[in-house]
Amino acid sequence: xxxxxxxxxxxxxxxxxxxxxxxxxxxxxxxxxxxxxxxxxxxxxxxxxxxxxxxxxxxxxxxxxxxxxxxxxxxxxxxxxxxxxxxxxxxxxxxxxxxxxxxxxxxxxxxxxxxxxxxxxxxxxxxxxxxxxxxxxxxxxxxxxxxxxxxxxxxxxxxxxxxxxxxxxxxxxxxxxxxxxxxxxxxxxxxxxxxxxxxxxxxxxxxxxxxxxxxxxxxxxxxxxxxxxxxxxxxxxxxxxxxxxxxxxxxxxxxxxxxxxxxxxxxxxxxxxxxxxxxxxxxxxxxxxxxxxxxxxxxxxxxxxxxxxxxxxxxxxxxxxxxxxxxxxxxxxxxxxxxxxxxxxxxxxxxxxxxxxxxxxxxxxxxxxxxxxxxxxxxxxxxxxxxxxxxxxxxxxxxxxxxxxxxxxxx
Numbered sequence: 001x002x003x004x005x006x007x008x009x010x011x012x013x014x015x016x017x018x019x020x021x022x023x024x025x026x027x028x029x030x031x032x033x034x035x036x037x038x039x040x041x042x043x044x045x046x047x048x049x050x051x052x053x054x055x056x057x058x059x060x061x062x063x064x065x066x067x068x069x070x071x072x073x074x075x076x077x078x079x080x081x082x083x084x085x086x087x088x089x090x091x092x093x094x095x096x097x098x099x100x101x102x103x104x105x106x107x108x109x110x111x112x113x114x115x116x117x118x119x120x121x122x123x124x125x126x127x128x129x130x131x132x133x134x135x136x137x138x139x140x141x142x143x144x145x146x147x148x149x150x151x152x153x154x155x156x157x158x159x160x161x162x163x164x165x166x167x168x169x170x171x172x173x174x175x176x177x178x179x180x181x182x183x184x185x186x187x188x189x190x191x192x193x194x195x196x197x198x199x200x201x202x203x204x205x206x207x208x209x210x211x212x213x214x215x216x217x218x219x220x221x222x223x224x225x226x227x228x229x230x231x232x233x234x235x236x237x238x239x240x241x242x243x244x245x246x247x248x249x250x251x252x253x254x255x256x257x258x259x260x261x262x263x264x265x266x267x268x269x270x271x272x273x274x275x276x277x278x279x280x281x282x283x284x285x286x287x288x289x290x291x292x293x294x295x296x297x298x299x300x301x302x303x304x305x306x307x308x309x310x311x312x313x314x315x316x317x318x319x320x321x322x323x324x325x326x327x328x329x330x331x332x333x334x335x336x337x338x339x340x341x342x343x344x345x346x347x348x349x350x351x352x353x354x355x356x357x358x359x360x361x362x363x364x365x366x367x368x369x370x371x372x373x374x375x376x377x378x379x380x381x382x383x384x385x386x387x388x389x390x391x392x393x394x395x396x397x398x399x400x401x402x403x404x405x406x407x408x409x410x411x
Contacts (some may be wrong), residue, residue, distance in 0.1 A: 001214070019301075022290075024037040039057060039061060040056070040060075040061055040408075041059065041060050041362060041371075041406060041410075042056045042057055042091060042115065042405075042406075043054070043057070043059075043068065043373070043398060043403060043405070043406055044057055044058075044077075044084055044403070044404045044405035044406075044407075045050055045058060045112050045398050045400070045401030045402065045403055046401050046402045046404050047401045048159070054076055054077065054078060054082065055401075055404055056070040056073070056074035056077070056401060057074050057107075057115060057171075058070065058074045058092070058398070059113065059165075060322065061113065061311040062396065063382045063395055064109075064395045064396065065395055066396050067396070067398075068397070068398055069398070069399040070398070070401040071399065071400045075107075075115060075117075077105075078095070078105075081095065082094065082095050083129070083405075084405045084406050085129065085131065085136070085407065086309040086408070086409055087156040088156035088157045089108065089109075089157075090107065090108055090156055090157070090288070091106065091108070091407065091409060092107075093105040094126075099262070103120060103122050103123050104121055105117060105119070105120050106118060106159045109409055115172075118159075119159040121159060121160055121161070123138070123161070124138075124150060124152065125152075126138040126139055126140040126141075126152070126182075127139065127141045127181065127242055128181050128182075128183055128193075129184075130183065130184040130244075131156070131186065131188065131306040132186045133221065134156055134185070135153045135154055135222070136156055137151065137152070137153060137154075137184055137191065138152045138154060139151045139152075139184060139193070141180050142169075143193070143198065143200055143206070144178075144200045144205060147168055147171075148169065149167045149168040149169050150165070150166055151164060151165055151166070151167065151402055152164045163290065165224050167224070169195075172217060172229070173197050174229075177197040177198055177199055177200065177208060177210065178197070178198050178199070178200040179195040179197060180195055180198045180206075180241070181193050181194070182195060182196060182238060182239035182241060182242070182244070183197045183242070183243065183244035183245065183246065184241060185215060185254075186221070186349075187252075187254050187279075188281075188282070189220075189221065190220060190221065190227070191220075192217075192218060192246055192254065192279075193216065193217045193240035194215065194216045194217075194261065195215050195216075196208065196215075196237040196241075197210045198238075202327075204264070204265050206263070207264045208263070208264065208269075211236055211263075211264070211269045211270035212235075212270050212271055213231060213233050213236070214232040214236065214238050214256070214258055214264075214277065214294075215235060215238070216228055216234075216238060216256070216279075217229050218245075227284070228284055230279065230284055230285060230286060231286075231287040232277055234275065234277065234291055235260055235272045235275040236257055236259070236260035236261070236274070237258055237259075237260075237262055237272050239257070239258075239259075240259050240261065240304065240325070240395045243304070243305060245258065245259075247307075247308035247314065249308060249312060249336070250310070250311070251281055252281035253278060254278065255276050255277070255278050255308075255314075256276065256277050256278075257274070257275070257277075257278070257294070257316075258272075258274055258275060259302050259303060259304045260274040260275070260302060261274075261302060261322070262324055267405055268322075268323060273293050273294070273295040274293075274303050275291055275292055276290075276291075276292035276303075276336060277290060277291060277292075278290035278336075292336065292339050294316075294318070297334075297341040298318050298341060301319055301320065301322060302319045302322045303318055304317050304319050305317035305329070309367070309387055310367040310387070312335045312337035312338070313334070313335050313336075313387050313388075314336060315331065315332075315333060315344075315372065315387075316331070316332050316333070317329040317331060318330045320350055328351060329350075330343065330349055330351065331343070331344040331372070331385075331392075332344055332390070333387060343390070344385055344390050346383070346391050346392035346393060347374060347385075348374070348376050351374055362406055362407070362408045367387070368386065368388070369384050369385060370384075370387060371384055372385055372404060372406075373398075373404075373406050374403070379397065379398075380395050380398045380399075380402050380403045381394050381395060381396065382396040382398070382406065383395060384405070
């Protein structure tokens with residue numbers, strides 16, 4: 001998987017395409033002491049020093065120590081922009097075609113715990129994908145021209161498209177611009193789809209005249225009929241392009257963050273701060289009593305990525321330079337309940353690039369640690385972060401490539 005943003009090679013972004021991949025099996029290291037029994041992880045790694053080269057998929061049973069390498073190992077992917085997820089025991093490799101037709105390659109674990117390909121099928125290039133019930137919901141969102149976004153339901157077990165439809169994104173925005181979905185998230189029996197408002201016309205396609213509002217479209221499922229649009233004016237757009245801004249906790253409450261980095265003609269034009277807002281379980285309105293100002297607690301930085309861990313704890317990535325969405329990030333641990341904030345120790349203060357926040361974190365069964373892929377100028381490692389202590393320890397080293405995803409396989 002490679003990270004891009006607005007068609008620029010950055011750490012946030014993606015979509016979906018596909019073409020067949022070879023059946024070569026991964027070569028995995030033997031289980032190390034301290035590995036979690038029965039667990040199997042897939043690490044996607046992009047070869048260092050090469051441009052336009054596809055990822056390699058490596059498998060391992062231990063993220064806490066040892067060395068794994070792309071050299072002579074792994075399953076090479078077909079296509080340079082791949083994104084990954086696991087659902088219903090299957091591993092999906094989604095290829096982003098940058099406007100061209102796409103496809104989906106599906107793998108399962110064999111008896112030895114290695115990946116084996118079992119399905120290829122044609123799909124559209126999409127900008128959104130999310131696990132919903134037994135499906136993977138994908139959405140193709142045109143940024144100009146066609147006023148309709150197309151959605152597809154892919155059955156995760158059968159690995160085939162079982163439903164599709166269209167959404168008029170100009171009508172959805174309702175302000176003369178276009179709604180561009182940043183992601184989708186299952187919340188109860190509904191789908192929450194946050195979107196940004198964009199001009200959709202050159203030379204400022206992703207610019208907007210509405211930077212200080214948050215929108216979430218609420219759909220039923222599987223029909224994907226629009227029920228309502230939730231709106232708030234205290235922060236900015238929920239999530240960013242190809243970056244999920246919605247988190248759901250154990251109570252069923254929904255928390256959503258905004259980076260507040262909307263632009264007009266290439267310049268930041270919002271007045272509201274980067275923040276978390278809340279939607280209480282069973283409701284479809286923003287909770288006016290809850291607001292967690294991230295710039296206030298971080299010294300002016302903006303949250304650009306977040307992964308929910310447990311008991312209100314969240315791993316967040318903060319922009320070191322709020323004006324540069326493609327620049328270095330710094331890692332922190334926050335708690336949504338008591339609004340605490342702590343920089344994570346034991347990791348570089350300036351992380352050059354990270355894998356996408358929707359699948360680069362794997363929490364342990366006891367909920368006390370999370371494994372995170374970090375790339376630096378010195379190399380790439382999987383770090384183990386003690387959630388309560390906000391302290392990280394360097395673990396598995398990935399040689400020969402930059403980590404672009406870490407996915408724990410379902411059995």
